[in-house]
Amino acid sequence: MPRLLQSIEELNAAIYILDSGSTDDTLAIAKVYNAGILTNKFANHPSQWDYALKNFDVKTPWVICLDADQIVTPELKQHLINFRDEDHKDVDGIYFNRKNYFKGRWIKHGGYYPFYLLKMMRFGVGHSDLNENMDHRMVVPGKTIIWKDGHILEENLKENNISFWIEKHNRYSDLVAHEEVERMEQLRQQTVKPHFWGSPDERTAWLKQLWWKMPRYTRPMLYFIYRFVFRLGVLDGRTGVIFHFLQGYWFRLVVDIKIDEIIRSKSHSKASGDDIRSPIRFMVVFIILFLLFYYFNIWFFGVTNEGNHYIPFLANHLNYIQGLRWLLLKGTASILSLFGYTAITNDYDLLVSGHGTIQLVYSCLGLGVISFFAAFVIAFPKKHKVAFLLAGILGIEILNVIRFIVLELFWDKSGKQIIDHHTIFNIIIYIIVAATLYFWIKNAERINPDHAAN
Numbered sequence: 001m002p003r004l005l006q007s008i009e010e011l012n013a014a015i016y017i018l019d020s021g022s023t024d025d026t027l028a029i030a031k032v033y034n035a036g037i038l039t040n041k042f043a044n045h046p047s048q049w050d051y052a053l054k055n056f057d058v059k060t061p062w063v064i065c066l067d068a069d070q071i072v073t074p075e076l077k078q079h080l081i082n083f084r085d086e087d088h089k090d091v092d093g094i095y096f097n098r099k100n101y102f103k104g105r106w107i108k109h110g111g112y113y114p115f116y117l118l119k120m121m122r123f124g125v126g127h128s129d130l131n132e133n134m135d136h137r138m139v140v141p142g143k144t145i146i147w148k149d150g151h152i153l154e155e156n157l158k159e160n161n162i163s164f165w166i167e168k169h170n171r172y173s174d175l176v177a178h179e180e181v182e183r184m185e186q187l188r189q190q191t192v193k194p195h196f197w198g199s200p201d202e203r204t205a206w207l208k209q210l211w212w213k214m215p216r217y218t219r220p221m222l223y224f225i226y227r228f229v230f231r232l233g234v235l236d237g238r239t240g241v242i243f244h245f246l247q248g249y250w251f252r253l254v255v256d257i258k259i260d261e262i263i264r265s266k267s268h269s270k271a272s273g274d275d276i277r278s279p280i281r282f283m284v285v286f287i288i289l290f291l292l293f294y295y296f297n298i299w300f301f302g303v304t305n306e307g308n309h310y311i312p313f314l315a316n317h318l319n320y321i322q323g324l325r326w327l328l329l330k331g332t333a334s335i336l337s338l339f340g341y342t343a344i345t346n347d348y349d350l351l352v353s354g355h356g357t358i359q360l361v362y363s364c365l366g367l368g369v370i371s372f373f374a375a376f377v378i379a380f381p382k383k384h385k386v387a388f389l390l391a392g393i394l395g396i397e398i399l400n401v402i403r404f405i406v407l408e409l410f411w412d413k414s415g416k417q418i419i420d421h422h423t424i425f426n427i428i429i430y431i432i433v434a435a436t437l438y439f440w441i442k443n444a445e446r447i448n449p450d451h452a453a454n
Helices: 002-007 026-032 045-055 074-081 162-184 200-213 219-230 233-265 279-303 312-317 320-338 367-379 386-410 421-447
Strands: 016-019 036-039 062-064 070-072 091-102 116-122 143-154 343-345 349-352 356-359
Touching (some): 070 074, 091 233, 219 233, 279 367, 320 343, 349 386, 367 386
């Protein structure tokens, strides 16, 4: 706290500190800076801020709400020194940009910078969002603006001790888990209107709605991959990797585990929901089916091609692999012909005049991803899945045809690419399949709202 108070000393502003019954030097430090002091037992951050805003005798038209582990940079301090209320008559709140530090390192990536927090607002107009249990935020009814330059620096030096960090976030996970269960039971609603293109808090509210609908135990890994790979968290170095893993994966996995514990303790185990809330059983069935489908296709491909294990009857009368290849080749050629290209095929090759030839080998047929998709759909405890299964397989092969068209017309066939087209296609198709399965699962949860997805 001394770092914070020193960083704002030049503002010559009234300071108010809400204590939660600390036994260290907090009160003594507060008195040195002539701060107004109140004490309120800690329940969660939003309720503490609500108590502070309602009980301190604030005389100024604006308030700045800072945590004890934050400091104001000289650039932001200059913004505040030059601030004039008459220049902001139509504004109710101002977002500050935050730099978050972990073990002395600025976390620049993984979605952690830039990061905007509503920290300055008109007193009596803004309030603390009590519909949040752990993530505290201020809410204002009117216009907000963002100060992108100038920062608040956030670093809790105690968190350099990993035991302290884990103990603290273990407590936080209790708050988050209880909050999410209460949202399942419609006991909490979002105060901030979700809007992807809105203010920083409106965007966060939109992303939270998406998060709550995602399947538990899967979402922590997806979120970690998103932060680590797509938001370049890997560039934060070893310390950053530790932070993104702990905060982006470990913490959220613990929350999901605790959500299940809370649900069980509330005796919500209904017969209609037991299967959905049995991830171990689902995973076992899924893995068995996937391996069965995957390796059956490989075995069938082997016995329908001439060699030591060749079975003529299967090759000549039940060869679904050759039939699939024929459909893909003919479908691709037909579409290309509609666009004015001259395309011819044989049992394995597609030739387009002026563009060369591509050959459909086994790995081009999409049987691996179809095995994955079929195993997931069959294993997942939901009724009326046949139509979805067939539509999904058809969709995968339609995307496969699109791939062949793009390959024939645009792909450099010199073989010098660092990543081959199979890898690129597999990445894209698995992302699409994952999104499709997510919305399918989401629909299953809607049927049984008491048991939000696992």
